Amino acid sequence: MAHTVCLLPGDGIGPEVVGATKRVIEAAGVDIEWVSLPIGETAIEFCGSVLPERTIAAIAGHGIALKGPVTTPIGRGHTSVNVQLRKRLKLFAAVRPVRNLPGIKTRFDNVDMVIIRENTEGLYSGIENEIIPGVAQSLKIATEEACTRIARFAFDYAVSRERQKVTVFHKANIMKMSDGLFLRCTQKVHRDYDGRVTYDQLIIDNGCMQMVRDPSRFDILLLENLYGDIVSDMAAGLVGGLGVVPGANFGVGCAVFEPVHGSAPDIARKGLANPLACIMSGVMMLRHMGENQAADRIRDAYDAVLTEGDPAHLTADIGGRATTDQFTEALIRKLT
Ligand code: NAI
Numbered sequence: 001m002a003h004t005v006c007l008l009p010g011d012g013i014g015p016e017v018v019g020a021t022k023r024v025i026e027a028a029g030v031d032i033e034w035v036s037l038p039i040g041e042t043a044i045e046f047c048g049s050v051l052p053e054r055t056i057a058a059i060a061g062h063g064i065a066l067k068g069p070v071t072t073p074i075g076r077g078h079t080s081v082n083v084q085l086r087k088r089l090k091l092f093a094a095v096r097p098v099r100n101l102p103g104i105k106t107r108f109d110n111v112d113m114v115i116i117r118e119n120t121e122g123l124y125s126g127i128e129n130e131i132i133p134g135v136a137q138s139l140k141i142a143t144e145e146a147c148t149r150i151a152r153f154a155f156d157y158a159v160s161r162e163r164q165k166v167t168v169f170h171k172a173n174i175m176k177m178s179d180g181l182f183l184r185c186t187q188k189v190h191r192d193y194d195g196r197v198t199y200d201q202l203i204i205d206n207g208c209m210q211m212v213r214d215p216s217r218f219d220i221l222l223l224e225n226l227y228g229d230i231v232s233d234m235a236a237g238l239v240g241g242l243g244v245v246p247g248a249n250f251g252v253g254c255a256v257f258e259p260v261h262g263s264a265p266d267i268a269r270k271g272l273a274n275p276l277a278c279i280m281s282g283v284m285m286l287r288h289m290g291e292n293q294a295a296d297r298i299r300d301a302y303d304a305v306l307t308e309g310d311p312a313h314l315t316a317d318i319g320g321r322a323t324t325d326q327f328t329e330a331l332i333r334k335l336t
Helices: 015-025 041-047 054-064 081-086 144-160 180-192 204-213 225-239 277-290 293-308 324-334
Strands: 005-009 032-036 066-069 091-099 114-117 128-132 135-139 165-170 198-203 220-223 248-250 255-257
Touching: 005 015, 005 054, 005 324, 015 032, 015 066, 015 277, 015 293, 015 324, 041 081, 066 277, 081 324, 091 144, 091 165, 091 225, 114 144, 144 165, 144 180, 144 220, 144 324, 165 180, 165 204, 180 198, 198 204, 204 225, 220 225, 248 277, 255 277, 277 293, 293 324
Parallel strands: 005 032, 005 066, 066 255, 114 220, 165 198, 165 220
Antiparallel strands: 091 114, 091 248, 128 135, 248 255
């Protein structure tokens, strides 16, 4: 086998969209040995843990994984598996390209941005306590090291992809210390890229308003953890929803590819999930592996299905009536 990739189906629609992605990659002829690993609620059944140590060890060892979403209970229960995984594997940068796709009509036709999210700090650190009954606090963590690391990643990404501008959304008017540090670190790193990449910053409330009015003004968006989470979903809404936005998490020597969306319990096991976001994450993974030809062929195939726009081949979230399998089969038939 040319490659070994860890496969984490996850919860809810995870197994459906990850299964579809595996089928598409195999149909494209990429030689991969898949190492299936438990994660999320489904892992509790077999391993007694939402994030078994052997899952972490395998991803760290192979350095690459395709992951489905996992469910996190709301207001109770275990802490987020994603947060733990990203921390344990030091997957400090999430990369989420958000662009218009052919055939998917939305309010805008000029969206082409990449959201880069700091993945290890902020309010997402999950450091919370109840001081006294009725009073709770959550700590927002920012370190110079992590802020500088993600800023450098964003500017390097901009240079390598020939992108022009990095915009930071922040709330340093209120969180002067934590968001202030994020801004100062980014401004400092920018000095090394001045003349090659433009830098811009907006207070996040204004930034969100600007984004839904005119997303074309954004190129690369650099965001701390929680802002990146929220703005990613909002941006997905500009191009057709969560079913069409892929993602990747990068660390040093390790990368985990996963769609932006969650486990969508409302449509799980009904064959309604759009697998495209996961398939596009798989395409990002193939490029990371150097399988650019297969990546191009899969991209051309889904572009062809979308351009044709036959409702019998599109899932309901993008205006069709196809099941997950029917979309996947239509895509595979277009592989040339
Ligand atoms: P969600 O992303 O699962 O769903 C939001 C809405 O989008 C739902 O109406 C859902 O049906 C729809 N949707 C999402 N993906 C879709 C797809 N591929 N095709 C068609 N429709 C799709 O967000 P929600 O409901 O807030 O969270 C559900 C669970 O997922 C929670 O437990 C949450 O913690 C978890 N989650 C996990 C993530 C991950 O593992 N990376 C990311 C986000 C949420």
